[in-house]
Amino acid sequence: MTDAEKIARNVFKVRLFIDAWEALDPDVAMACLSDDIVYINQPLAPVVGQRDVRKIVAGIMQLTTRVHWELRNCFGRGNVVVTERLDCWKFHDDPAGSDWRLRLPCIGMFDLNDEGKITGWRDYFDNRLWFNNGGPVLHLD
Amino acid sequence: MTYEEKIARNEGVVRAFLKGWDNRDVDACMAQCTEDMCYLNQPLEAIRGKENVRKMIASIFKPAKRVEFVLVNCFGHENKVITERVDQWDWDGSNTWQMQLKVCGMFELTENGRIIEWREYYDNEYWTKCGGPTLVFDEL
Numbered sequence: 001m002t003d004a005e006k007i008a009r010n011v012f013k014v015r016l017f018i019d020a021w022e023a024l025d026p027d028v029a030m031a032c033l034s035d036d037i038v039y040i041n042q043p044l045a046p047v048v049g050q051r052d053v054r055k056i057v058a059g060i061m062q063l064t065t066r067v068h069w070e071l072r073n074c075f076g077r078g079n080v081v082v083t084e085r086l087d088c089w090k091f092h093d094d095p096a097g098s099d100w101r102l103r104l105p106c107i108g109m110f111d112l113n114d115e116g117k118i119t120g121w122r123d124y125f126d127n128r129l130w131f132n133n134g135g136p137v138l139h140l141d
Numbered sequence: 142m143t144y145e146e147k148i149a150r151n152e153g154v155v156r157a158f159l160k161g162w163d164n165r166d167v168d169a170c171m172a173q174c175t176e177d178m179c180y181l182n183q184p185l186e187a188i189r190g191k192e193n194v195r196k197m198i199a200s201i202f203k204p205a206k207r208v209e210f211v212l213v214n215c216f217g218h219e220n221k222v223i224t225e226r227v228d229q230w231d232w233d234g235s236n237t238w239q240m241q242l243k244v245c246g247m248f249e250l251t252e253n254g255r256i257i258e259w260r261e262y263y264d265n266e267y268w269t270k271c272g273g274p275t276l277v278f279d280e281l
């Protein structure tokens with residue numbers, strides 16, 4: 001596999017992961033991640049491993065009616081992929097027929113291993129914007 | 142200039158811009174930017190135009206005693222360069238870092254290699270809590 005092929009595969013995997021969020025499908029999302037996945041919502045504490053990351057991911061999806069991650073940029077170098085996004089959310093307690101509850105500008109950095117699984121996921125965004133607009137808890141405690 | 146050369150040049154421009162922060166040298170920073178540049182600290186209001194951005198950057202430098210931006214990742218694609226960083230700040234001169242801000246900055250460059258847009262993503266509360274000065278232009 002050439003470098004360009006590896007980057008294309010990694011970008012594809014990250015896009016698949018984003019598709020899984022839009023489908024609100026925790027199984028497909030978790031299948032993109034390695035067993036030793038490290039998920040960090042900066043500046044919160046890291047969440048490590050499939051079991052704990054699934055709790056967070058499934059927990060957020062459960063409270064979400066609809067989500068669209070608008071990709072503004074997505075490209076890779078080596079084993080890293082960047083996503084610059086506008087994450088649009090509707091949560092369960094939102095009134096029916098309402099517009100997006102939250103439009104969150106966000107950058108997610110992804111590290112992938114040789115098998116093309118995501119081993120590191122670091123999201124950078126304004127936490128107050130997330131929590132003040134219905135965003136669910138992002139840590140296990 | 143080949144595509145690879147352009148990417149390398151763009152990454153060099155962004156590194157020079159960030160080096161300007163380490164040296165708290167606003168002239169060195171602004172030399173890498175266009176007249177109509179846009180500086181956006183998400184989700185705050187964008188700051189437009191070189192003079193306004195210069196004013197903001199200079200006001201951030203003012204209380205800082207020491208700055209070091211650690212680059213975790215830096216790579217380009219087309220006219221973009223992404224930087225993933227830990228920005229370290231010493232505000233009180235105690236030779237410790239009172240702030241270690243985890244942040245991503247996305248840069249867009251013009252054909253001739255100047256920064257025209259800079260979008261920063263980080264937790265604003267962390268910035269404020271750790272002694273960061275205002276990033277709102279109207280409060281300058």
